[in-house]
Amino acid sequence: MALYAAYSANIVVLLQAPSDSIRNLPQLTGAKITLAANDVDYNYFVFNQSMDPLHLSVRDRIFPESGKPKVYSLADGVERIRKGLFALHSVAEPVYRQIEATFLESEKCDISIVDYLVTFDSFTPVRKGSPYLELIRVVHKQIRESxxxxxxxxxxxxxKPHCTTKMSSFSSVGLLDMRPVLILMLYGVAISVTIMMGEIVVHKLINRHKRISKVKMMKTLR
Known part of the structure; x- marks a missing residue:
């Protein structure tokens, strides 16, 4: 029971602690989580633009050659994110808005964002040597500083939703989570019973040998 209690306590701590093990695309592709996409038109084209191996790996998991594509509505996808072990490709702002409306404050700490398209901030194109270059630069600084x-x-x-606490919400531990320790306990019980039966057999053999030895000694004395 002490082993069971200690093991279950460790699992609860691991489940409650927020994880930041997925921060980039290689870590995402190597993680054993479900990858999906928002069911919108542009996602059917975005995943076919790049021939990068990482992008192809993500595309094949979302749009497998055999089977149904893993596309979900925004509400369904965000709900699956809340349940865990799920990644959804979508525009960030609608997902953030849905998270703010449905997630608990403690659940927001488990959110990780990975840039799939490796986007960059927009720029204002200006012709080389243009007299407006310095003017635009100054105005942009004023807009930002003001x-x-x-x-x-x-x-x-x-x-992005802010994490107000570093501890995730409480997660219950079921029998499936305790499977390794239960198997270990069963092995321990089986080994203990086997050793006990062996000791009983050995004890009986020793007693039988002693009785036979006594009988032989008595016959010899006679």
Whole structure:
């Protein structure tokens, strides 16, 4: 029972601790989680643009050659993310908005974001040697320093949900989680019973040998 209690306590601690083991695309492709995509038109084209091995690996897991594509609606996909071991490819802002509406505060700590397309910030194209280059540079700095850019971003874009606590919500431990220790306990019981039976047999053989020896000694004395 002490082994069972210690093992279950360790599992609970591991389940409650937020994990940051998936931060990039190689780690995502190597993780044993379900990969899926939001059921929108652009996702059917995005995954066919790159011939990179990592991108192809993700595409084959989401759109297998044999079987149904793993595409879900936004609400269904976010709910599967909340249950764990699930990754959904989608535009970030709608997912963030759905997470804010459905996730508990403690569940937001388990969210990891991986940039699949390796996007970059937009730029303002200007002709080389243009007299407007310095003017645009100064205006962009003024917009950023005055807070206008961040205000517009907060108004139209939803930021990543903030994690207010470092501890995840409580997770119960079922029999499947305890399978290794239960198997170990069964092996221990089986070995103990085998040793006990062996000791009983050996004890009986020793007693029988002693009785036979006594009988022989008595016959010899007579």
């Amino acid at each position: 807070g206008i850019q961040s205000a517009i971003r907060k108004r139209y874009l939803v930021s």
